[in-house]
Structure formats: C-alpha cells, structure tokens
Amino acid sequence: MDLKTLTFVVVGLSFALYIGIAIWARAGTTKEFYIAGGGVHPIINGMATGADWMSAASFISMAGLIAFLGYGGSVYLMGWTGGYVLLAVLLAPYLRKFGKFTVPEFIGDRYYSQTARIVAVICLIFISFTYVAGQMRGVGIVFSRFLEVDITTGLIIGMGLVFFYAVLGGMKGITYTQVAQYCVLIFAYTIPAVFISLQISGNVFPQLGLGGHMGDMYFLDKLNKTVTDLGFAAYTTGNKTMIDVFCITLALMAGTAGLPHVIVRFFTVPKVHDARLSAGWALVFIAILYTTAPAVGAMARYNLHATVNTAVASSGDMFAPDASIVGESRPDWMKRWEKTGLIKWEDKNGDGRIQYYNDKSKDPAFLAKVEAAGWKGNELGSEAKGKFTGKVDNDIMVLANPEIAGLPNWVIALIAAGGIAAALSTAAGLLLVISSAISHDLMKGVFAKDISEKGELMAGRVAAAVAVLVAGYLGYNPPGFVAQVVAFAFGLACASLFPTIVMGIFSKSMNRGGAIAGMLTGLVFTLAYIVYFKRDVLLGMPKVPDTEWLFGISPEGIGVVGMILNFAVSFVVMKLTPACPDHIQHLVESIRYPRGAGTAQAH
C-alpha cells in the first residue's frame, strides 16, 4: 500500500471512531451539554483534559520550537505544565464546589454583577477565538500536506466533523471523543520518538535517551559541539535573558490556569476531591508528551545537521568541501517537503552542495573558517511569500521527523492522524466554551432569562454551529496575525481572568468595583503592550525596537506585569468602593470546604 492510501486509511479509521463515539454520547439536557452530566471519572477527565489542552501547536510546533531554541524552549515546557499545579491548588476544587456551568457565571455571581459577567464573556471570547482559528488552520495544513487535498477541503472536512460531535454531543460527546483523540495523538507522538531515541542512543525511553550516550560522548555534548561549530548558540544554554525567560514561563503558567476551556473540564467530575485528583491525572497524560518533546526536538535537530553535513556523524572537518552533501542527491523527504515551502535549499555559492550554518554569527574565528571554506551564506531555510528565508520552519521537525529518521510508512500515516486529533480535540473544547458563554451567560443569564431548558439547549447548539463556521472562516482566511497572537491569548488570560478568579476565592472582601477595574486594567494594559510591540505584524506599521521593552520583558511575558497591575488596581479600588455584601462573603466561605458539592448525575 502506498503512503497516501495508507494515510487515508489511518485517518479515515480515526474519524469513524470519533463519529461512532459522538452518536453513542449524545447530550439530552443542558447539564449534559455544558458539563457532560457532571459524572465523569477523574482519570477519564484527566485524559480528556490532556487532549483538550494539547493543541496543534503542542503536537506539530513545540518540538520544532525547542529544536531551534534549545534551552530557550524550556519556557513552553515548564509554562504549559506548571499551570496545572496552580489549577489544582488555586482554582479547580473551589470552582467545582461552586458547582455551576461556566467561568463567567462564577465571576458574575461572586462579584454580584452582570457587568463583571459580561466583561468575563468578552475576555473568554477573545481568548478562545484566537485559539480556535489556529486549530482549524492546523487541521487544514495537516490535510493538505499528508493527503494532498487543498487547505479548503481539509478545513471543510474538519469543520464537518467538529460540527457533528460538538453540536450533537456537547460536553458529553466532546469528553469521550477527546479520550479517543488522546490515545491517537499520544501513540502518534511517542512511537517515532522511541524509534529515534533507539537510533541515536539505544535507549527505549526518549526521556533517558536525551541524557544518554552517543558513541563515546553524551548526546547533548555532541549536539552542543555540532551546533556551536556551525556558529549557533549552544543548545543547552540558549539566548534569552533571564528576566524574560522568567516572565514568559510565569505568564504561560498563570495563563494556562486561567483558560476557560481548561477550567470547565473540572466542572465535569463528581466531587471536589476528584477535581484535585483529576488535575494530577491530566498532567500525567500531558507529561507523557511534554517530557518526550525535548528529546524529539534535540534529536531532530541533530538528524537535520547530520543529514546535510556528513562530517557531523563522523566527527570530521565540517568545513571540508565534500562534507556538505551534494544538493542534487539530497534525500527524498527534503524534495517532498520543499513543495510545502517548509524547507528550501538555495545554492548561494554555486558549488552544488548544501551548507547549513549560522551566517549571523559574530564570532570572528568562526567567520574566518567560513570565509576560507568559500561559504557565501546559509543555504538551508524555508520559503515564505515565494522568497528564501534563512530559517527552517519549526513544524518540519515533527511532520517530517519519521522520514528524516527513515521510519516506515505507517508511522508517517500515524503522525497525520495524530496532528488532526490534536487540532480537533482542542477546537471542540474551545467551541463549547464559546457556545456556552453565549447560550448560558449572555442569553439565559442576561438577555433572555425566562428561556426554557429546551430552548437553551437549542441556543447552545446554534451558538456552537455558528462558532464552527466563524472558526472555519478564520482558519481559511486568517487575518495574517492569527499565528502570532495565539501565544498572546495566554498573556491575556494571565492578566484578566486568572487574578480575578483567584481573588474571588482567596479574598472574602474583594468587591464588584475592584474586580471589574482589575480585569479591565489587566486586559487593556496587556493588549496595548502587545499591539504596540507587534504593530509591524498586526497593523503593518514600522517595528518598535526590542530595546524599548519594559524591564526587558518581551510581549510574550508581559501578562505577568498585567497580572500584577490587576491585583494592585483591584486592591486600591476595593478600598474606595462599597464593601462586599454579607451574603457574598458567606458564598465565598461555602466554596472553601468540599462537603455539600452537588451530587452528580450518573450516566
């Protein structure tokens, strides 16, 4: 069977599985639609949270980011896992005890204010739509690259599938499809990693293989030597400043804990006790991928260098004329992926060979060697807008990884199914929080209070359907900056929702005025900073130099400052406005202990 047929079969089988589950787990009530009836086992919920959380970005892009950033990639690894500790100790159990359906509902009730609820809905919709557009794009890209259909067709198939199980099944359908999607994506991710770890350092576990031997030296030492000899920064040190690494990591952690589609997953378990455990299980399932990713990244980086420069593996002279491979005899995978523009070769010095090195190096000794070898600039990069860029695309490190390592075709087919599973599961979770914010918070909560249960369920389905269409449109026709702002959704969640929810639980006296002022300050400050420093991408204006960053903090990490401002402004405004009423203080007291959490509905 050829690769294309095999990929169709594997992806088709995974789709049949999701559809089967969707039909089995239809939602009949609003409780099932919003929180899967509230009777989900903590391990099942942990697995669903894992799939919900790990998006196309985690699956396709993260290992590549780490590969090229080295130590700098740690911000994603720590940031996107450490948030679960915050969830487990600060948010999940208390919000579960509160026992309602949505995040804005908690904020509205706790701060006795419809305005606060609407502000929370605005934060939620902005965060979730930026995210979901990236997922739909991911579905389209995987389809077009592996199955050779165009992006639009891929998008329509993806939208149809999400439509089917999110609209029909609500949270219940999503929960059980996410369990299946988790299994697909984790197999797809770890199998190639195990093979590659075996090839490089003979260890079955990539987590150990990364710290293992390669020949007579440690693999990481070998990698460090290879990349520094080619003029790049040493892999294990990286080149971000400490304060920036610190702030980005913290922003990603607090942002993770403040993401509505992650928080609502903890509303689906029966008890407060289960909410705490479930956060642990979610992190177990996430950690399987997240501790594998650094190995995938480092080994793929090594394999890429070893492929284009034969002296890497033999420890010979990398500047020798015949060390660089002849362009015409480059491997098939490179030729195949050149069609997608993710990788591109441009023969700058006309010697017919590929030289891949850091031509931006400032090291005079290195530049002298480059000069002597007759290299005229880095020749391996990717193609953007028809032009050669000096950087290989991050995504190729996962997408082409099995081919680079020479793994069998069924592994490649599995990667396609895994990428689609990662994107679909996250998209479905996001679409559900968007639809419940509209049907439950805006309609039932504010504008159409007397709507019946049936009417609300219908409204939820219609809202989910509209959200799928909008997401599909954004994925088809991304406003240019979608990919850029996905990472900033974390900054916004970190500066707006996270502090407000935490204060709602841990301070009895925080009041309406303080919460609204704090949320708006965090949101506006963070948004303004990001737009100002990314105005070249967002608005097409001249770029502001990075040297003007506040305290040297990049836009990715600025959510931390926004969070501090949120806390500070909330506190000051609280002192100046009427105190929090007694019945709200009692409400806060009652969510602090577990007993009496509403009994869940079994199904």
Add this chain to the structure above:
Amino acid sequence: MSKPQDFDAKAYWSATLRLLVITLVIWFVVSFGAGILFRDALDGIHLGGYPLGFWFAQQGSIFVFVGLIFWYARRMDKIDREHDVHEE
C-alpha cells in the same frame, strides 16, 4: 449549602493555606529556581548526559509537578477528614 456541624472554618482554612504555601514553594523552587534563576550554577553538575539546570528546565520540573499535585490531593483529603468536611 448548609454549614457542616461543629466546623471550625478558621482552623480548616489556615491548614489549607499552609499546605498551599508549601506546595507553591516547591512548585517555584523546581521550575523558577532550579530551571531558571540558579540554572547556571546547577549546570556545573551533571545527571547522566544532562546538565542539571537544563534537566530541571526540560524534564525534572514536569516530573515534580505531577508528583506534587497527587501529594497535595492526598494531604488535602487528610485535612478534609480531620475537620470533618470531606465528601461522603
């Protein structure tokens, strides 16, 4: 939601906060401490082929997070039972 009988809300909450602080200190030390602030010093020590600071940043902190959440959940269960506010 009626209050459980003979429930000392203050004592329960301060026990909860004490555990919360311990948990967050460990959380901070393994990630921001070992993986970022003191990485350079720790990188001088090796764990197999890993410089130790790099290991904490890319592997160790994640393992500790997982263990930490389960440990926290167990300790919270104990506090809940001692104050008789656990769920049936």
